Amino acid sequence: MKGVKYEYIEEDLTNKSPLLLKYNPVHKKIPVLLHNGKPISESLVIIEYIDETWKHNPILPQHSYDRARARFWAKYIDEKAVPPLRDFVWSKGMDREEAIGEINELLKTIENELGDKKFFGGEDIGLVDIVANVVGIWLVVIQDLLGLELLTEEKFPKLCNWIHEYVNHTAIKENIPPRDKLIEFYSAHLGAASQ
Amino acid sequence: MKGVKYEYIEEDLTNKSPLLLKYNPVHKKIPVLLHNGKPISESLVIIEYIDETWKHNPILPQHSYDRARARFWAKYIDEKAVPPLRDFVWSKGMDREEAIGEINELLKTIENELGDKKFFGGEDIGLVDIVANVVGIWLVVIQDLLGLELLTEEKFPKLCNWIHEYVNHTAIKENIPPRDKLIEFYSAHLGAASQ
Numbered sequence: 001m002k003g004v005k006y007e008y009i010e011e012d013l014t015n016k017s018p019l020l021l022k023y024n025p026v027h028k029k030i031p032v033l034l035h036n037g038k039p040i041s042e043s044l045v046i047i048e049y050i051d052e053t054w055k056h057n058p059i060l061p062q063h064s065y066d067r068a069r070a071r072f073w074a075k076y077i078d079e080k081a082v083p084p085l086r087d088f089v090w091s092k093g094m095d096r097e098e099a100i101g102e103i104n105e106l107l108k109t110i111e112n113e114l115g116d117k118k119f120f121g122g123e124d125i126g127l128v129d130i131v132a133n134v135v136g137i138w139l140v141v142i143q144d145l146l147g148l149e150l151l152t153e154e155k156f157p158k159l160c161n162w163i164h165e166y167v168n169h170t171a172i173k174e175n176i177p178p179r180d181k182l183i184e185f186y187s188a189h190l191g192a193a194s195q
Numbered sequence: 196m197k198g199v200k201y202e203y204i205e206e207d208l209t210n211k212s213p214l215l216l217k218y219n220p221v222h223k224k225i226p227v228l229l230h231n232g233k234p235i236s237e238s239l240v241i242i243e244y245i246d247e248t249w250k251h252n253p254i255l256p257q258h259s260y261d262r263a264r265a266r267f268w269a270k271y272i273d274e275k276a277v278p279p280l281r282d283f284v285w286s287k288g289m290d291r292e293e294a295i296g297e298i299n300e301l302l303k304t305i306e307n308e309l310g311d312k313k314f315f316g317g318e319d320i321g322l323v324d325i326v327a328n329v330v331g332i333w334l335v336v337i338q339d340l341l342g343l344e345l346l347t348e349e350k351f352p353k354l355c356n357w358i359h360e361y362v363n364h365t366a367i368k369e370n371i372p373p374r375d376k377l378i379e380f381y382s383a384h385l386g387a388a389s390q
Binding site: 026027035038040041042044045046048049052053064065067068069071072075076109 | 221222230233235236237239240241243244247248259260262263264266267270271304
């Protein structure tokens with residue numbers, strides 16, 4: 001979206017690099033953005049930093065009330081979607097029913113918030129769309145692998161339409177990992193988790 | 196800090212008002228800020244909205260890297276301090292040892308981040324100081340009531356000095372609830388929780 005050149009470094013989270021431990025000593029988690037030798041951690045903090053540093057093609061809305069709404073929904077999706085999805089993939093012997101219930105509630109709430117808009121951000125993608133990546137890409141792959149029927153056309157037509165628009169958006173299409181790589185990655189983890 | 200007039204409405208969280216359910220239907224939690232008839236929820240989102248709407252006496256730093264750092268630490272304190280403190284007061288039969296361990300780790304990390312600065316924000320209070328309110332006011336009252344020795348002069352001299360500066364800052368001094376009211380409120384809840 002910003003057209004900024006960057007170097008992408010993958011981390012093996014089962015064997016964290018000295019670089020990760022140096023630049024995110026508090027959480028020891030990805031992602032970390034390194035800019036001018038200075039580290040920034042936490043996904044939402046990184047997105048706001050990028051938007052403030054490179055101002056063209058804004059990610060957050062212009063008006064303060066719209067910005068607050070976008071931050072509210074970004075925080076909601078981040079806090080509500082990531083933990084149950086992580087449980088699906090990495091937890092052994094977890095309560096899968098509980099995770100399914102939480103995801104269902106999340107999907108209902110954001111289907112309602114999306115309404116008849118093309119994107120959460122309106123006519124173009126914005127903060128909430130980028131965060132909802134976790135629903136549009138992660139969740140879809142995980143439910144296919146596990147044979148779940150969570151996010152379907154019948155139950156969530158608006159979200160399904162949003163996913164179609166989102167994954168075909170130029171800025172996203174060229175940057176998402178190929179589906180077969182995601183399937184390979186998650187099926188290895190899901191296999192290990194179910195042992 | 197902003198000198199803005201406001202009306203303060205208390206909520207009984209055991210009997211939530213129609214107003215709260217109307218304006219924060221997703222989380223049904225306080226705080227909610229109502230401005231020009233529009234609701235804003237989530238503490239950190241509200242603070243950023245206030246800072247963007249009334250620009251004098253800024254709460255967030257001016258430069259984008261400093262803003263990212265402030266957001267990082269505000270998020271850390273909010274996520275790390277609030278759940279164990281809530282457990283102390285509202286949970287029955289919780290694992291108190293675990294909550295104490297988490298608070299200790301938090302205190303070590305933020306004592307280190309504070310360093311020799313007067314405030315987390317530098318010479319004046321800012322976003323991180325306002326969020327660390329939960330440590331400087333809540334935690335102090337709760338540890339006194341429970342007879343814990345978590346945040347002491349010996350263990351955390353810099354944080355203790357920060358608390359002194361913070362509670363005596365004009366903008367804070369005039370707006371924090373009186374200590375005897377806090378003690379009364381928490382001791383009623385702690386009594387109920389230990390039954």
